[in-house]
Amino acid sequence: MTKAQRPWHxxxxxHVLVDMHVPDWDAGFLARYDPAQTVESVAATGCxxxxxxxxxxxxxxxxxxxxxxxxxxxxxxxxxxxxxxxFHAREIPVCAYYSVNFNNWASREHPDWRxxxxxDAPLGGGLLPAARYxxxxxxxxxxxxxxxxxxxxxxxxxxxxxxxxxxxxxQSVCLCDHCRTRAKADTGRDIPETIDWLDPDxxxxxxxxxxxxxxxxxxxxxxxxxxxxxxxxxxxxAVAMMNWVKGVSFESAAAHDFLGGDFYGGREEQLVVSxxxxxxxxxxxxxxxxxxxxNLAEHENLKTVEELTLQAFAATASASSFLTIVAVNxxxxxxxxxxxxxxxxxxxxxxxxxxLGGRPVEDIGVYFSSESKxxxxxxxxxxxxxxxxxATQFPHFAAVRGACSKLQKAHLPFGVITRRQLPDLARxxxxxxxxxxxxxxxxxxxxxxxxxxxGKLYASRMTSLTETSGVRHEDFMLADxxxxxxxxxxxxxVIHLRAQSESVESAFGGQxxxxxxxxxxxxxxxxxxxDGGNAQPLATLSLPYGYPHGGSVGDQNWASIHSSPxxxxxxxxxxxxxxxxxxxxxxxGADIEAGTSAAHGPLFVxxxxxxxxxxxxxxxxTHPAVWVTAxxxxxxxxxxxxxxxxxxxxxxLPIANVPLRLRAxxxxxxxxxxxxPEGRELPFDLDTAGTLHATLPHxxxxxxxxxxxx
Numbered sequence: 113m114t115k116a117q118r119p120w121h122x123x124x125x126x127h128v129l130v131d132m133h134v135p136d137w138d139a140g141f142l143a144r145y146d147p148a149q150t151v152e153s154v155a156a157t158g159c160x161x162x163x164x165x166x167x168x169x170x171x172x173x174x175x176x177x178x179x180x181x182x183x184x185x186x187x188x189x190x191x192x193x194x195x196x197x198x199f200h201a202r203e204i205p206v207c208a209y210y211s212v213n214f215n216n217w218a219s220r221e222h223p224d225w226r227x228x229x230x231x232d233a234p235l236g237g238g239l240l241p242a243a244r245y246x247x248x249x250x251x252x253x254x255x256x257x258x259x260x261x262x263x264x265x266x267x268x269x270x271x272x273x274x275x276x277x278x279x280x281x282x283q284s285v286c287l288c289d290h291c292r293t294r295a296k297a298d299t300g301r302d303i304p305e306t307i308d309w310l311d312p313d314x315x316x317x318x319x320x321x322x323x324x325x326x327x328x329x330x331x332x333x334x335x336x337x338x339x340x341x342x343x344x345x346x347x348x349x350a351v352a353m354m355n356w357v358k359g360v361s362f363e364s365a366a367a368h369d370f371l372g373g374d375f376y377g378g379r380e381e382q383l384v385v386s387x388x389x390x391x392x393x394x395x396x397x398x399x400x401x402x403x404x405x406x407n408l409a410e411h412e413n414l415k416t417v418e419e420l421t422l423q424a425f426a427a428t429a430s431a432s433s434f435l436t437i438v439a440v441n442x443x444x445x446x447x448x449x450x451x452x453x454x455x456x457x458x459x460x461x462x463x464x465x466x467x468l469g470g471r472p473v474e475d476i477g478v479y480f481s482s483e484s485k486x487x488x489x490x491x492x493x494x495x496x497x498x499x500x501x502x503a504t505q506f507p508h509f510a511a512v513r514g515a516c517s518k519l520q521k522a523h524l525p526f527g528v529i530t531r532r533q534l535p536d537l538a539r540x541x542x543x544x545x546x547x548x549x550x551x552x553x554x555x556x557x558x559x560x561x562x563x564x565x566x567g568k569l570y571a572s573r574m575t576s577l578t579e580t581s582g583v584r585h586e587d588f589m590l591a592d593x594x595x596x597x598x599x600x601x602x603x604x605x606v607i608h609l610r611a612q613s614e615s616v617e618s619a620f621g622g623q624x625x626x627x628x629x630x631x632x633x634x635x636x637x638x639x640x641x642x643d644g645g646n647a648q649p650l651a652t653l654s655l656p657y658g659y660p661h662g663g664s665v666g667d668q669n670w671a672s673i674h675s676s677p678x679x680x681x682x683x684x685x686x687x688x689x690x691x692x693x694x695x696x697x698x699x700x701g702a703d704i705e706a707g708t709s710a711a712h713g714p715l716f717v718x719x720x721x722x723x724x725x726x727x728x729x730x731x732x733x734t735h736p737a738v739w740v741t742a743x744x745x746x747x748x749x750x751x752x753x754x755x756x757x758x759x760x761x762x763x764x765l766p767i768a769n770v771p772l773r774l775r776a777x778x779x780x781x782x783x784x785x786x787x788x789p790e791g792r793e794l795p796f797d798l799d800t801a802g803t804l805h806a807t808l809p810h811x812x813x814x815x816x817x818x819x820x821x822x
Contacts, residue, residue, distance in 0.1 A: 206274075
């Protein structure tokens with residue numbers, strides 16, 4: 113099958129999007145846009161697939177539409193057809209871009225279609241100029257029909273190879289009549305006036321918002337497939353890790369043929385979302401998008417080649433495609449320097465493309481709960497007004513991100529899993545439940561059965577205390593598995609953990625104890641436990657003088673003016689280990705994976721290592737900045753191992769002589785180790801268990817190995 117015959121997302125792992133959010137009130141806007149020049153610029157980067165705008169956030173169409181308004185610069189022309197034909201002449205497949213609820217033209221022409229936001233937060237977000245965006249309500253039947261008609265014009269009229277829908281999410285709770293009517297019909301109640309995650313009415317309403325969004329995403333995919341059943345369809349998955357406001361549940365992944373989205377949150381975001389999409393997507397490869405400019409609000413300031421190269425190699429290490437977003441100048445001419453930088457980046461990553469694919473090697477599954485993208489600190493906040501927190505500031509995500517970051521720095525094999533993996537938990541040696549704020553009966557049953565049948569599990573803080581329906585239990589739903597009972601929420605600002613085992617004491621690195629803080633926004637914290645009588649305490653609770661009072665000038669509830677040192681030692685457990693059925697569980701009342709001190713990482717990683725019991729699938733002794741990933745390709749009888757030197761300061765400093773260990777798949781034996789792409793063989797040893805021991809002689813930005821087995 114040739115590149116042109118393969119599905120769009122599989123034709124290449126290097127993609128380019130030509131960004132054209134340009135209005136038409138000035139005759140000079142897009143006046144110099146030349147499809148041939150654009151195609152030449154894109155093709156010169158060496159990319160294998162292109163995404164082109166058929167329409168943009170401004171709502172103007174780049175084709176002679178019958179349903180909306182064509183951009184004034186293109187009157188009498190069909191630049192969409194021109195550019196599709198030019199790309200196809202070069203055997204470069206084309207994905208059509210369409211912006212859904214961000215549509216300035218539609219919101220101006222049809223005021224009754226507009227979103228009526230409850231939250232008065234900037235609708236753009238961050239540096240983006242909020243006042244420039246016109247939003248339409250996804251529940252408005254006339255607007256939904258308009259989108260359907262426009263989609264049909266594109267799909268039926270043009271030989272596109274894929275369809276991408278942008279902005280299929282709620283930018284706020286909408287209070288228009290259509291949303292109010294649908295909420296009443298679906299939940300039997302009016303839209304609640306107060307956010308309250310312990311109120312079943314609020315929880316039902318939020319579940320409805322997420323369901324509406326998933327249904328609309330599936331509807332859009334259905335519109336395309338009704339005309340062109342063979343082409344892949346996906347939506348922007350960029351906000352899936354953000355809080356409840358956007359309404360993008362992980363279940364909505366079912367409306368995508370594969371997952372992709374644009375991201376700007378730095379290394380830790382890319383680390384988490386890449387692992388999340390790998391295990392959540394129905395198709396492969398997934399796609400990581402980002403701008404060549406410093407961010408979406410920038411046009412002139414570009415990322416350096418070194419920065420873009422590391423982002424691209426991070427995608428390569430995750431067996432993902434990498435799409436760069438390059439904005440045209442307002443007059444329509446290409447940004448020559450942006451395309452030049454992308455040519456350099458893709459020339460570095462392209463030699464590795466043929467080795468991508470396979471099943472990720474993951475001993476540890478970090479559970480990301482779609483229903484926990486919220487915070488109980490929001491309870492009581494009025495729905496109308498400013499949001500209670502920023503989009504990525506919720507306790508469960510702080511714990512997920514912290515767990516992933518700490519496991520990456522320890523170079524342990526982990527993945528991010530969701531409800532989709534509940535039937536397949538036995539695949540993992542260890543499951544991590546990082547402060548899962550809300551759970552349902554299916555999740556509780558799945559994790560209990562996993563441990564009972566021999567699995568190993570770590571859980572923290574609020575895990576299994578509250579149902580997704582809003583019911584708060586008096587005890588953990590998994591109390592029998594944890595071996596302790598819930599008593600209360602810690603009310604003070606800081607508690608101390610005192611070691612009760614040699615391994616925990618070693619993790620403290622000579623410290624007398626570990627201090628764990630409760631942040632003002634609830635992102636980190638702890639619960640007080642009651643000993644269940646079965647679990648072994650690994651750490652117990654110590655408290656500052658005067659706890660839980662913070663102390664002040666006028667009282668005596670403090671012992672040191674700047675800090676809150678340990679004063680009272682208790683026998684109350686904070687971290688326990690419990691045997692349950694054939695397996696084991698470690699529960700921590702403090703979400704230590706979200707902690708940032710020098711001792712939090714070793715403590716969390718040490719607990720996970722104690723659960724792993726044996727040699728991990730892979731390990732490396734190297735700098736914490738290095739990402740290590742592995743993919744099993746049984747059809748080729750090889751494991752592909754990637755090393756990404758993802759340092760803070762650029763350019764990266766090379767690392768010499770990285771020791772590595774790699775466990776062979778079941779019933780297999782390693783027979784060859786080669787450095788890719790050149791294929792140079794490296795020496796290695798096998799121990800009595802068949803584990804490969806070798807040294808990567810040099811790591812610059814990126815290195816890839818193939819460990820062949822028989």
